[in-house]
Amino acid sequence: MGKQLGTPCVHNIWIPDGMKDSPVDRNALRKQLKKSLDEIFAVKYPKKHLKDSVESKLFGIGSESMVVGSHDFYLGYAIKNNTLITLDNGHFHPTEQTGDKISSILNFVDEILLHLTRGVRWDSDHVLTFNDELLLITQEIIRSKALNRVNIGLDFFDASLNRIGAYVIGTRSAQLAFMYALLEPFNTLVKYEEEGKNFERLALLELLKTMPFGAIYDYYCLKSKVPVGQDYIEEIVKYEKEVLRKR
Numbered sequence: 241m242g243k244q245l246g247t248p249c250v251h252n253i254w255i256p257d258g259m260k261d262s263p264v265d266r267n268a269l270r271k272q273l274k275k276s277l278d279e280i281f282a283v284k285y286p287k288k289h290l291k292d293s294v295e296s297k298l299f300g301i302g303s304e305s306m307v308v309g310s311h312d313f314y315l316g317y318a319i320k321n322n323t324l325i326t327l328d329n330g331h332f333h334p335t336e337q338t339g340d341k342i343s344s345i346l347n348f349v350d351e352i353l354l355h356l357t358r359g360v361r362w363d364s365d366h367v368l369t370f371n372d373e374l375l376l377i378t379q380e381i382i383r384s385k386a387l388n389r390v391n392i393g394l395d396f397f398d399a400s401l402n403r404i405g406a407y408v409i410g411t412r413s414a415q416l417a418f419m420y421a422l423l424e425p426f427n428t429l430v431k432y433e434e435e436g437k438n439f440e441r442l443a444l445l446e447l448l449k450t451m452p453f454g455a456i457y458d459y460y461c462l463k464s465k466v467p468v469g470q471d472y473i474e475e476i477v478k479y480e481k482e483v484l485r486k487r
């Protein structure tokens with residue numbers, strides 16, 4: 241597929257593995273998963289066509305007591321076998337910051353695959369919105385100058401709202417977050433940091449929050465000839481009525 245398209249395909253492995261009750265031989269389960277992955281990846285493909293990635297999780301329904309493919313397991317696997325690692329920000333403890341993992345992991349693996357989502361309690365798969373978690377992820381990518389080492393996947397699983405609406409809200413939130421991070425006066429902030437000017441750093445970070453970045457995003461939409469601001473709501477409702485209903 242990647243060869244035909246002329247751009248690499250990213251292939252992600254996530255499996256619902258684990259135990260409802262506590263197992264005794266966790267080690268055997270992990271050895272078995274490692275063996276299976278080694279067999280799956282036995283045939284090597286060039287990374288310019290195919291990038292393999294592995295995705296951890298914290299727990300799942302029916303596997304509350306133990307998950308074989310934990311973050312530690314897959315991070316180790318990715319580093320040792322030169323695969324990508326997938327960060328699904330709904331797959332960590334609620335107080336864990338996925339954004340904080342990026343500069344750690346990029347010191348040891350070439351590339352990351354992101355499953356950007358809005359985690360709600362135990363679950364990912366909620367439509368992405370512009371929130372602090374997403375922002376820290378995009379800021380850490382931009383601040384690390386690592387945009388070319390990050391593959392971005394979004395999340396439109398939630399079928400409780402208009403499908404096109406879900407897709408557009410999620411995409412626009414991700415774009416907005418990357419744009420916000422790109423607009424950050426990084427050099428000034430780092431200069432404050434290096435000089436120990438912590439008050440100045442915090443003050444500027446606070447001021448950025450009310451700067452008119454929405455107007456810049458509107459202008460980007462205008463230049464891209466797509467609906468600006470709330471115009472997209474009406475456009476999607478119209479599309480639903482005139483195109484989707486007839487299918």
Ligand SMILES: [Mn+2]
Pocket residue numbers: 254295328355364
């Ligand atoms: Mn995921």
